[in-house]
Amino acid sequence: MELSVLSISDDIVKLEDEDLKISYCRLSEMPEGIKVNDIIEYKNGGYKILAEKTKERKEQNIKLLNSLWED
Secondary structure, three states: OEEEEEEEEOOEEEEEEOOOOEEEEEHHHOOOOOOOOOEEEEEOOEEEEOHHHHHHHHHHHHHHHHHHHOO
16 A cells, blocks of 8 residues: 655654545654655555655656646
8 A cells, every 4th residue: 555644743654545544653663764745655564665656756746836837
């Protein structure tokens, strides 16, 4: 299952899944170096940062923002 990191506050990570459902998890359960807007995967009882998916999402967001400023 892929999840998007919405926010990190103190020891709590707010996540959103593909069905737009919100869940919360302890930061200590997350992979080291996790950041807001990372795409992560929960598999086999653990979380993993999906670096390529995170990069793709960032590029999509940049394109979307840029399209708002075009004529």
